[in-house]
Amino acid sequence: MGQSVREQFLQQSRSCLAMGSPLTARILSLLASDIALGNPLTERVLGWPGPASDALPLRLAGGLHSLVRSGNATDLQNFYRSNQKFDDQQAITILRAALAEHAIYLNAWLDSPPQTNELRRSAVLIAAAHWLSDRFKLPLELSEIGASAGLNMIWDHYALHLGGQTYGPNDAPLTLSPQWEGDFPPTVSPVVLSRAGVDRSPIDPTRDRERLLSYIWADQADRLARTEKALDLVAFLGVRPEKGEALPWIRKRLAIAYPGRLHLLYHTIVWQYLTPTERAEGEGLIAQAGAKATVDAPLAHLAMEEDGRKPGVGLRITLWPGMLQLQLGRADAHGRWIIWSPEIV
Incomplete structure (x- = not known):
């Protein structure tokens, strides 16, 4: 991952942890260290041209959560439910599979910034x-x-x-x-x-x-x-x-x-x-x-x-x-x- 994009994921991971979401923090940290070229989705992430204010990590995190809520990614769903039961290598394997198998679905989530309407x-x-x-x-x-x-x-x-x-x-x-x-x-x-x-x-x-x-x-x-x-x-x-x-x-x-x-x-x-x-x-x-x-x-x-x-x-x-x-x-x-x-x- 390019250094600036990688740092965005790590920074957002730290922010998520500080704001009470250890699960999202862990996912973004793992993605920062492991995401690699291989399909149009990861290549788009790695080559992201926009500034940090684009909130790229949260765009991808929203897509992953949506995938879990859809019920169409059983392994990812199981990881979200009990992520502490999975070590880092197991978690990385699940995330890699999700990025590869659902690249088209997740790619659409990169098109717009997150809206939590907190x-x-x-x-x-x-x-x-x-x-x-x-x-x-x-x-x-x-x-x-x-x-x-x-x-x-x-x-x-x-x-x-x-x-x-x-x-x-x-x-x-x-x-x-x-x-x-x-x-x-x-x-x-x-x-x-x-x-x-x-x-x-x-x-x-x-x-x-x-x-x-x-x-x-x-x-x-x-x-x-x-x-x-x-x-x-x-x-x-x-x-x-x-x-x-x-x-x-x-x-x-x-x-x-x-x-x-x-x-x-x-x-x-x-x-x-x-x-x-x-x-x-x-x-x-x-x-x-x-x-x-x-x-x-x-x-x-x-x-x-x-x-x-x-x-x-x-x-x-x-x-x-x-x-x-x-x-x-x-x-x-x-x-x-x-x-x-x-x-x-």
């Missing part, structure tokens, strides 16, 4: 919405970039439980309980008047259900169960992201004024999949719209994204009018923990 990120959105509602005293207009299946478009239908305080509906079908550090958000309940989202390849919660579930790491049964419940809910509500590219959609959404509403534009672990040029243009479009915001029609841009710092990812929000930039804190990329500490940059 709904635990909604804990950040719930907290931020309460904070914004307390600050602006206005109902919300929601716009999500990279909305995938729309699971984080419906954050107001989930509950957030922190200590003895519950935010959100009392009868919520899903309750999120991240590890929390810092003061709790205000208790002013947000009111969502309308919502919209966009994704380059939106996932239909019924038709594409298996695709989304395959991107979730196989040894994280709680994530799979939670996501299935959220897919049922978003299908019931009929919430669907639009299909489209981020920049034209941002331009279209921000061209509309929403008097009497706070327009909350947000994205979670999406910005890294845009090119540097696209990111710069997107930030420019948002800033231009912000310059036109008024007290009666303010704009907030919330980004839960990698920022080169640790731990976790940054929670950055910019408010207009006035272009006030704040750091709300930090969070685990999967929403397992949140450090809440709103402060002006």
Whole structure:
């Protein structure tokens, strides 16, 4: 394997281990050391021309998990169920066979980036919405970039439980309980008047259900169960992201004024999949719209994204009018923990 591709697999293996998926970590580590030329699939992997942000290891991991869920690869399925019973050589033999026998099937999974639509990120959105509602005293207009299946478009239908305080509906079908550090958000309940989202390849919660579930790491049964419940809910509500590219959609959404509403534009672990040029243009479009915001029609841009710092990812929000930039804190990329500490940059 070329050094840069091999390092991508090893780096992703380390990340998976740190984020609670020893099975995926082991698979990616074994692939990093063993994958070799021999068929169009492995040759495509070895010669991958794109950057690390393409998430090539997770594309292939999603394909392997999908193959297991399909029931069409018995040996691989047995390995996933009890991988600790197989030594490395046995595991490598099983992986080699899967890559060779199902090359066409797996190759299709390399065509698009992974979409886990991790709904635990909604804990950040719930907290931020309460904070914004307390600050602006206005109902919300929601716009999500990279909305995938729309699971984080419906954050107001989930509950957030922190200590003895519950935010959100009392009868919520899903309750999120991240590890929390810092003061709790205000208790002013947000009111969502309308919502919209966009994704380059939106996932239909019924038709594409298996695709989304395959991107979730196989040894994280709680994530799979939670996501299935959220897919049922978003299908019931009929919430669907639009299909489209981020920049034209941002331009279209921000061209509309929403008097009497706070327009909350947000994205979670999406910005890294845009090119540097696209990111710069997107930030420019948002800033231009912000310059036109008024007290009666303010704009907030919330980004839960990698920022080169640790731990976790940054929670950055910019408010207009006035272009006030704040750091709300930090969070685990999967929403397992949140450090809440709103402060002006």
